[in-house]
Amino acid sequence: MRGRVMVDEDNDVVMTEQPRERGRERRKGRGLRLGGRGESMQQALLNDEEEEEEGDGGNDFTPLRSVEGWIVLVSGVHEEAQEDDILTLFGAHGHINNLHLNLDRRTGFLKGYALIEYENFVEAQAAISGMNGTKLFFRTISVDWAFSTGPFKGRRSSSLAKPRHKAIS
Amino acid sequence: MAATEEDNGEFYLRYYVGHRGKFGHEFLEFEFRPDGKLRYANNSNYKNDTMIRKEVFLTPSVQKECRRIISESEIMKEDDNNWPEPNRVGRQELEIVMGNEHISFTTSKIGSLVDVHSSQDPEGLRIFYYLVQDLKCLVFSLISLHFKIKPI
Numbered sequence: 577m578r579g580r581v582m583v584d585e586d587n588d589v590v591m592t593e594q595p596r597e598r599g600r601e602r603r604k605g606r607g608l609r610l611g612g613r614g615e616s617m618q619q620a621l622l623n624d625e626e627e628e629e630e631g632d633g634g635n636d637f638t639p640l641r642s643v644e645g646w647i648v649l650v651s652g653v654h655e656e657a658q659e660d661d662i663l664t665l666f667g668a669h670g671h672i673n674n675l676h677l678n679l680d681r682r683t684g685f686l687k688g689y690a691l692i693e694y695e696n697f698v699e700a701q702a703a704i705s706g707m708n709g710t711k712l713f714f715r716t717i718s719v720d721w722a723f724s725t726g727p728f729k730g731r732r733s734s735s736l737a738k739p740r741h742k743a744i745s
Numbered sequence: 746m747a748a749t750e751e752d753n754g755e756f757y758l759r760y761y762v763g764h765r766g767k768f769g770h771e772f773l774e775f776e777f778r779p780d781g782k783l784r785y786a787n788n789s790n791y792k793n794d795t796m797i798r799k800e801v802f803l804t805p806s807v808q809k810e811c812r813r814i815i816s817e818s819e820i821m822k823e824d825d826n827n828w829p830e831p832n833r834v835g836r837q838e839l840e841i842v843m844g845n846e847h848i849s850f851t852t853s854k855i856g857s858l859v860d861v862h863s864s865q866d867p868e869g870l871r872i873f874y875y876l877v878q879d880l881k882c883l884v885f886s887l888i889s890l891h892f893k894i895k896p897i
Binding site for chain 1: 805845879886
């Protein structure tokens with residue numbers, strides 16, 4: 577069996593709040609009955625890498641620059657917002673190189689998030705500080721960096737991530 | 746919907762679609778790891794193409810958005826019992842751990858909604874069909890914004 581059987585690996589899990597009853601985990605699907613990953617072999621290709629070093633904990637992260645700029649995620653975007661609305665609002669904080677405003681494939685309306693590329697860190701930071709928690713079409717939006725330089729932890733400590741990784745490889 | 750469970754609980758996602766044919770094992774796979782790492786692989790031997798692999802760490806906000814997409818789809822309520830089995834045309838695998846639920850669904854490739862409607866579980870398969878497209882869309886945006894030079 578090579579499925580990631582989390583119910584087996586929770587002995588060392590450090591829970592700060594209420595303990596979650598992992599033994600009662602609900603599991604479904606042929607993939608699990610077949611032993612986790614079916615018969616595909618591709619996982620070897622994804623999983624042959626060494627583990628990353630652990631960071632210092634906490635929820636803090638350092639934003640990571642992308643090839644052509646700094647990517648900012650906007651979530652809580654109203655499904656009927658238009659590209660122009662986003663460009664106008666967020667363009668006020670700096671020059672926008674690129675905007676991905678993806679659609680819900682079923683409804684054809686917006687999926688609810690936007691990815692914005694700013695050329696400069698300072699502009700992206702200004703957009704995050706200035707726009708996070710504000711309202712767009714009566715909906716509160718969250719604005720944050722999209723990429724970070726390393727793993728995040730906080731509540732989900734690496735003690736969980738570790739055995740998971742081992743189970744995959 | 747239990748927002749706290751979805752926001753704070755365990756999270757892992759892996760999607761695979763692929764087949765073996767005259768260009769070898771052609772597949773696309775991506776994975777959201779619990780620590781925020783996004784891994785992406787795309788392989789084809791067509792015209793001696795080589796495998797594309799990309800990895801980058803996401804912020805908790807991006808993972809949260811991914812969770813939202815999954816919980817709103819209600820895929821965790823479905824089951825792949827009556828979905829078409831993987832076949833020679835190809836296979837798809839979707840594995841998600843969220844909160845105390847763990848699904849690992851497998852099915853054949855889905856060409857269009859016609860395949861969905863003609864299956865034995867059109868409602869469930871339709872959810873899978875759209876969710877996969879929405880997830881791919883998110884991953885392609887993330888990967889292309891982070892790694893690719895914008896085409897002129």
